[in-house]
Amino acid sequence: MNLQVLDNQRVAADxxxxxxxxxxxxxxxxxxxxxxxxxLDGSTSQFKPGQFNMLYVPGVxxxxxxxxxxxxxxxxxxxxxxxxxxxTTALAQMxxxxxxxxxxxxxxxxxxxxxxxxxxxxxxxxxxLAPLRPLLYSLFHHRNEYGRIVLLYGARSPxxxxxxxxxxxxxxHHNVEVLVTVDRSDSSWKGHIGVVTNLFTYVKLDARATxxxxxxxxxxxxxxxxELDRRGVPQxxxxxxxxxxxxxxxxFCGHCQYGPYFICKDGPVFRLPQVQHxxxxxxx
Amino acid sequence: MQTEDLSQLLRQxxxxxxxxxxxxxxxxxxxxxxxxxxxxxxxxxxxxxxxFFLLRSGRVALEIxxxxxxxxxxxxxxxxxxxxxxxxxxxxxxxxxxxxxTDVRVIALDGKxxxxxxxxxxxxxxxxxxxxxxxxxxxxEATRMQLLDVYGSNSGAPVQ
Numbered sequence: 001m002n003l004q005v006l007d008n009q010r011v012a013a014d015x016x017x018x019x020x021x022x023x024x025x026x027x028x029x030x031x032x033x034x035x036x037x038x039x040l041d042g043s044t045s046q047f048k049p050g051q052f053n054m055l056y057v058p059g060v061x062x063x064x065x066x067x068x069x070x071x072x073x074x075x076x077x078x079x080x081x082x083x084x085x086x087x088t089t090a091l092a093q094m095x096x097x098x099x100x101x102x103x104x105x106x107x108x109x110x111x112x113x114x115x116x117x118x119x120x121x122x123x124x125x126x127x128x129l130a131p132l133r134p135l136l137y138s139l140f141h142h143r144n145e146y147g148r149i150v151l152l153y154g155a156r157s158p159x160x161x162x163x164x165x166x167x168x169x170x171x172x173h174h175n176v177e178v179l180v181t182v183d184r185s186d187s188s189w190k191g192h193i194g195v196v197t198n199l200f201t202y203v204k205l206d207a208r209a210t211x212x213x214x215x216x217x218x219x220x221x222x223x224x225x226x227e228l229d230r231r232g233v234p235q236x237x238x239x240x241x242x243x244x245x246x247x248x249x250x251x252f253c254g255h256c257q258y259g260p261y262f263i264c265k266d267g268p269v270f271r272l273p274q275v276q277h278x279x280x281x282x283x284x
Numbered sequence: 285m286q287t288e289d290l291s292q293l294l295r296q297x298x299x300x301x302x303x304x305x306x307x308x309x310x311x312x313x314x315x316x317x318x319x320x321x322x323x324x325x326x327x328x329x330x331x332x333x334x335x336f337f338l339l340r341s342g343r344v345a346l347e348i349x350x351x352x353x354x355x356x357x358x359x360x361x362x363x364x365x366x367x368x369x370x371x372x373x374x375x376x377x378x379x380x381x382x383x384x385x386t387d388v389r390v391i392a393l394d395g396k397x398x399x400x401x402x403x404x405x406x407x408x409x410x411x412x413x414x415x416x417x418x419x420x421x422x423x424x425e426a427t428r429m430q431l432l433d434v435y436g437s438n439s440g441a442p443v444q
Contacts, residue, residue, distance in 0.1 A: 126435035156435040183430050185357050190385050193345060193360040195429045202362060217434040223425075 015250050018056045018101025024076070025096055029162045033127065034092055035068065035080045038102065045074040048109030049134035050241060050269040054249050055079065055091060056101030063087040064246035064264070066131035067105060071138055080130035080162065106249040108269045110135040110239060115211045119147040121203075121233070123224045125154045125196055125216025129162050131241055131268075132215050140174045150177045150203050154196025154220065157182050158189045177203065196220060197227045207232035215241040222279060225272065238272040290315045293391055297338045298364045299415060307408050314397035320388040326367065327382035333370035334395045339363050342388030347381040358430070359423075360385060366419050371395025372402075372412075 024037040036055075047053075047067050056062040063085070069078035083092045094100065112135070120139060124132050139146055151170070155161045161180065170176040179199045181192035192199065196216070212233050214224050221240055228238055244256035244263040251265030259278040261267060290312040294300050300311060318337075320326055326337060326344060337344075343362045347355040358380075361367050367390070370378050376395065402409030 154435070156433070160435065181360075183433070183435065187345070187347075187355060187357060187383070189357070190343075191360075192343070192362070193357050195426045197429070198359075198426055201364060219429065219432055220434045223429050 015103060015106075016248065018054070018062075018103045020099045021102045023094055023096055023098050023100065026092075026094065029080060030160050032083045033080060033160075033162065034083065035078050036091060036094075037069075037076060037078045038100075040075055040077045040102070045077055045105070047071055047074060047077070047105035047134075049112070049138050050110040050131055051105040051107050052131070052246075052249075052268065053077070053079065053102050053104035054106070054246070055087070056103070057087055057090040057094075058101065060090040061087045062101070062103075062247075063091075064106075064243075064249060066241075066268075068130040068133045069137075071134050072141060080127065080133075082127045103249060106264055108267055110138075110213055110241075110269055111211075111271075112138050114237075115139070116145050117147065118237075119150070119206055119210040121150045121152070121205055121210050121212045121228075123152045123196060123212065123214045123216070123228075125220035125224075126156065126160070127162070128214075128216030128220075128241070129153055132213060133163065133166075135213060136170065136174075136176070140170075143174055147209065148177060149175070150205070151179070152196055152199040152203070153178065153180045154199070154216070155180070155182050156184075158185055158191075179203065195223065197223050200227050200231060205231055205233065208234065210237065212238040213240075214238065218243075218279075225279070235272040235276060239269055240272060240275070241268045242270060242275065243268060290317065290391070293317060293340070294338070297340065297391065299338055299366050299419070303411065307411055310401050310405065310408050311393070311398075314394040314401065316392050316394075318390050318392045320384045320390070322384055322387050324384050325381060326384060326388070326390070327378045327380065329378055329381050331378055333368065333376045333378045335392050336366065336368035336371050336395060337390040337392055339365050339367060340389040340391065343385040344388055345383050345385050347383055349381065355381065355383075359426075366416070369416050369420060372399065372416060 022039045024039045026034050026036055028034045049071055052064050052066045054062050055065050065079040065081055067077055068080040081088050081091055083089055122132050167178050171178050181194055181196055181199055185193055210233050212228050214221050242263050244258055246264040247253045247255040249264045251262040256263040291308050339361055341363050343360050344367055345357045346359045347357050350356050367382055402412055
């Protein structure tokens with residue numbers, strides 16, 4: 001199938017039809033994670049932080065991928081992708097000028113207005129930093145309207161850390177308190193080692209005045225939510241991004257059903273009280 | 285350093301900050317203020333666990349020696365945290381190495397001195413045990429999470 005024959009104006013109106021989009025470039029963040037930059041038509045690619053696109057590789061399949069770029073630059077949309085399955089492996093093999101199909105953006109977004117004049121605590125695990133990066137960019141555009149921004153970021157090893165150069169820039173230029181930890185390392189790593197929840201030991205949060213945004217593997221999020229609760233951050237001020245096997249992305253197919261919600265349509269970003277009771281259920 | 289000065293230092297550490305004056309006096313009698321340079325070892329695997337440490341500043345890495353692969357660092361502890369509980373548990377031997385990643389300032393507590401005081405004053409001993417149990421519970425929880433390898437490819441991480 002040649003994606004270039006599709007009429008992009010027509011497909012933009014139909015959320016089930018992918019529009020053909022050329023790849024601008026691919027940069028490798030780690031051994032198995034890369035960022036795919038797309039050349040999108042700005043008028044049809046406005047997105048909010050936390051939303052995702054469905055990326056389609058002709059003849060291979062489609063995958064839901066969070067947008068990881070700056071929402072104020074919709075023509076240069078980027079997705080940071082962990083190469084774990086057939087679609088993501090196919091995406092990893094593409095190059096500048098190749099076309100993929102894109103549907104979206106879909107889903108709910110990180111609430112930003114609620115954070116005005118408050119402190120922000122962002123907790124990311126592994127690839128979970130990718131959907132949180134647009135949130136950080138959005139905060140940076142109006143940095144003086146927010147209090148402290150604390151980023152607690154955990155990864156498997158130092159070699160698995162995403163956006164290493166940017167992490168330093170966020171500290172230097174955007175007044176972000178960045179604490180990074182890895183699960184294991186050799187002696188060349190001088191930073192923290194241990195799970196991401198350990199990092200709470202080193203930051204004193206004004207719990208009532210803090211909004212928390214959490215994204216990562218579900219187990220990591222459960223531990224993190226327990227830690228936030230222990231430290232008194234109200235559940236109403238805690239947001240998390242859930243992931244399930246999304247297919248249609250518009251709440252039709254039911255693949256991503258999560259209790260009464262469809263993750264693709266009602267999520268992926270939820271306020272904690274919406275899903276707290278579901279996190280305890282084993283079969284969901 | 286005088287016991288009174290050490291008591292003031294101890295009061296700044298979360299592990300014992302709210303200890304009663306009486307118990308603080310007992311604890312300070314076993315305490316000393318110590319500094320370790322970057323890359324020096326606070327603890328060596330297999331050696332007698334005759335002290336434990338309350339970290340005031342810097343970072344210490346816990347290591348397992350992997351023979352020819354060298355040491356694997358599995359955890360770091362930093363300011364406000366506690367290093368070591370083998371001083372309390374027979375046979376009083378360290379199970380890990382602990383290496384200073386940066387220059388480190390600690391309050392070192394003499395394990396044998398503390399064990400004796402815990403035996404002689406069970407209220408004090410119970411207070412220490414409660415606090416160390418809390419530390420151990422948190423470490424165990426963190427270790428479980430670490431063992432799950434939540435960021436690995438087969439970990440149920442976000443579907444892509």
